[in-house]
Amino acid sequence: MAQKLKMSRVGVWSRINKLRRQGLSIDASQNRGYRLAAEPDLLNQPLLEAWMRESGKTCKVFVHDEVDSTNSFAERLLANGEKGPFAVLANSQKEGRGRLGRSWHSPRGGNLYLSVGFKPNVDILKLRSFTLWQGIQIATLLRSLTGIEGISVKWPNDLVHDKGKVGGMLTEASIDCERVRSLVFGIGLNVNCPLKRFPSSLAKISTSLEDLKGESFRIHEIAAKVIKATLAGYAACLKGEAEKNLVGKWKELDALADRRVVVSGGKKKIVGTARGIDSSGALQLKLRNGRTKSIQAGEVTLKE
Ligand code: BTN
Numbered sequence: 001m002a003q004k005l006k007m008s009r010v011g012v013w014s015r016i017n018k019l020r021r022q023g024l025s026i027d028a029s030q031n032r033g034y035r036l037a038a039e040p041d042l043l044n045q046p047l048l049e050a051w052m053r054e055s056g057k058t059c060k061v062f063v064h065d066e067v068d069s070t071n072s073f074a075e076r077l078l079a080n081g082e083k084g085p086f087a088v089l090a091n092s093q094k095e096g097r098g099r100l101g102r103s104w105h106s107p108r109g110g111n112l113y114l115s116v117g118f119k120p121n122v123d124i125l126k127l128r129s130f131t132l133w134q135g136i137q138i139a140t141l142l143r144s145l146t147g148i149e150g151i152s153v154k155w156p157n158d159l160v161h162d163k164g165k166v167g168g169m170l171t172e173a174s175i176d177c178e179r180v181r182s183l184v185f186g187i188g189l190n191v192n193c194p195l196k197r198f199p200s201s202l203a204k205i206s207t208s209l210e211d212l213k214g215e216s217f218r219i220h221e222i223a224a225k226v227i228k229a230t231l232a233g234y235a236a237c238l239k240g241e242a243e244k245n246l247v248g249k250w251k252e253l254d255a256l257a258d259r260r261v262v263v264s265g266g267k268k269k270i271v272g273t274a275r276g277i278d279s280s281g282a283l284q285l286k287l288r289n290g291r292t293k294s295i296q297a298g299e300v301t302l303k304e
Pocket residue numbers: 068069070071072093095096097098099100102104112113114115157158167168169170186187188189
């Protein structure tokens with residue numbers, strides 16, 4: 001190792017100790033060298049960067065132990081002139097945000113709290129289905145990475161399985177003259193954190209990759225690959241691929257397909273059968289009178 005890195009053995013040893021102080025568990029064997037014994041559940045910037053190089057797509061990353069919200073952190077970076085794309089990750093969030101003003105429970109260690117910041121400067125229409133499109137990319141990635149076939153997307157921003165919600169996405173944008181000036185795509189993913197660390201009201205509607213598979217996952221690998229999928233999904237969206245392929249791809253992963261649902265928005269509740277989405281991303285709801293209603297926004301729950 002010393003030869004390869006062109007440094008003294010003492011130099012290697014002191015760097016290994018530095019990594020140990022950062023929480024990495026490294027075995028040493030005389031005359032054979034060092035070995036990463038197990039990957040930590042807490043984020044480590046050099047290890048994440050190594051996984052990102054391995055995954056072949058990199059961007060600047062900001063790793064924190066605790067932040068208010070990775071989305072808010074990314075928004076501040078963009079407002080202060082940081083050029084996208086970049087990723088912000090944290091081991092925990094004090095004020096993690098969900099959709100519709102909800103909070104996102106963000107216990108420390110084992111789960112992913114990630115936001116990717118962009119400076120698109122493109123017409124708003126190009127990004128109108130961005131969250132749905134990214135949901136497809138991430139559900140596809142998680143299926144192939146974990147082998148958990150049942151991971152699906154629930155309109156508009158949930159990653160789900162029959163056993164419960166596994167993750168959620170929150171896209172926030174600053175728009176000026178019909179152009180998206182800055183964009184933050186945030187994702188929270190339940191990976192290894194035990195559900196017993198969730199409040200019981202949340203635990204009963206949630207699941208995690210570990211809960212579904214019965215084994216834990218390498219958080220740095222998942223983070224690197226989710227970042228890669230997010231960057232690739234964004235580039236494809238700007239090229240117009242979302243417009244062409246959204247409806248067809250959504251069908252393959254749609255958790256609500258042909259299910260009886262209740263859509264709530266404000267004081268109104270509408271009951272119908274979910275029939276996919278249209279090319280603008282609106283949920284298509286078949287009503288009892290035979291008509292189809294396009295739903296632009298709302299909260300969907302299963303009727304039965
Ligand atoms: C939802 O299902 O309502 C969306 C949840 C999005 C949570 C993620 S965690 C990382 C990023 N930072 C936040 O404050 N929210 C998103």
